Amino acid sequence: MHPKRLLDLTLGSALLALATPALLAAAAARALRHRRGTGTPTSGEGVLVRETVTGLRGHPFTLRTLPVRRLRLDALSRLPHVVRGEMSLVGPAPLRPGAPGADAPWRQLVKPGMTGLAQVRRGSTLPWDEPLLLDQHYVEHHGMGLDAALLLRTPVALAREARRRRR
Numbered sequence: 001m002h003p004k005r006l007l008d009l010t011l012g013s014a015l016l017a018l019a020t021p022a023l024l025a026a027a028a029a030r031a032l033r034h035r036r037g038t039g040t041p042t043s044g045e046g047v048l049v050r051e052t053v054t055g056l057r058g059h060p061f062t063l064r065t066l067p068v069r070r071l072r073l074d075a076l077s078r079l080p081h082v083v084r085g086e087m088s089l090v091g092p093a094p095l096r097p098g099a100p101g102a103d104a105p106w107r108q109l110v111k112p113g114m115t116g117l118a119q120v121r122r123g124s125t126l127p128w129d130e131p132l133l134l135d136q137h138y139v140e141h142h143g144m145g146l147d148a149a150l151l152l153r154t155p156v157a158l159a160r161e162a163r164r165r166r167r
Contacts, residue, residue: 003144004088004144004147005085007089007144007147008082008083008085008088008089009083011089011151012079012082012083012089013083015076015079016076016079016080016082016083019073019076019079022073022076023066023073023076023077026066026068026073027047027048027066030047030066030067030068031046031047034047047066048064048065048066048077049064049065049066049067050062050063050064051063051065051096052096052097053094053095053096053097053112054094054095054096054097054102054103054107054108054112055086055087055094055111055112056108056109056110056111057108058103058108060097061081061086063078063081063087063094064077064078064080064081065077065078072158075114075115078114079114082114085111086111087111087112087113087114088110088111088112088113088114089113089114089115089147089151090113090114090115090116090138090142090146090147090150090151091110091111091112091113091114091116091138091142092107092110092112092113092116092118092135092138092139093112093113093116093118093119093131093135094112094113095107095112100132101132101135104132104136106136106139106140107135107136107139109139110138110139110142115150115151115154116134116135116138116150117134117135117137117138117150118130118131118132118134118135118138119154119157120150120153120154120157121134121157122157122161
C-alpha cells in the first residue's frame with residue numbers, strides 16, 4: 001500500500017471515529033429542523049448536500065457534505081470519502097466539473113483533498129487566482145513531508161479563520 005494511502009486510511013479512520021458522535025448529533029439536529037419546517041431544504045435535499053466533483057484522473061464522484069460550519073463539521077463530514085479512497089486528506093480542493101481549473105491536466109494527477117496549500121493559505125492577501133496556483137504547486141511538489149506539514153498547519157489555519165470571523 002502506498003504510504004499516502006496508508007496515512008489517509010489510518011488517520012482518516014481515526015478522525016472519523018472521533019468525529020462520528022458530533023457528526024451524528026449535527027445530522028440529527030439538521031434532520032429535526034427540516035422536519036419541523038424551520039430549515040430551508042431544497043426539493044430532494046436531505047441531511048447531506050450532494051454535489052458532483054472531479055476526482056483522480058478526472059473521474060466524477062458524488063461528494064456528500066453535512067452543511068454545518070460549527071467546529072468545521074462540514075469538512076469532517078467528508079472523511080468517509082477519504083476512507084473509501086475517493087479523496088485524500090491533503091490535495092487540491094474538490095471542484096465541480098466545468099469550474100475554472102477543474103479540467104487542468106495537473107489536477108487530474110492526484111485525488112482532491114480535505115486540506116491543502118490553498119485551504120491553509122485562505123484569506124491571504126495574494127490575488128484571486130491564488131488557490132489554483134497553490135493547488136498546481138502542490139501537485140507538482142507533493143510528497144509525504146509536504147502532506148505532514150500541511151496536516152500540522154491546518155488546525156492553526158482553522159483557528160486563525162475562526163478568530164477572523166469573530167471580529
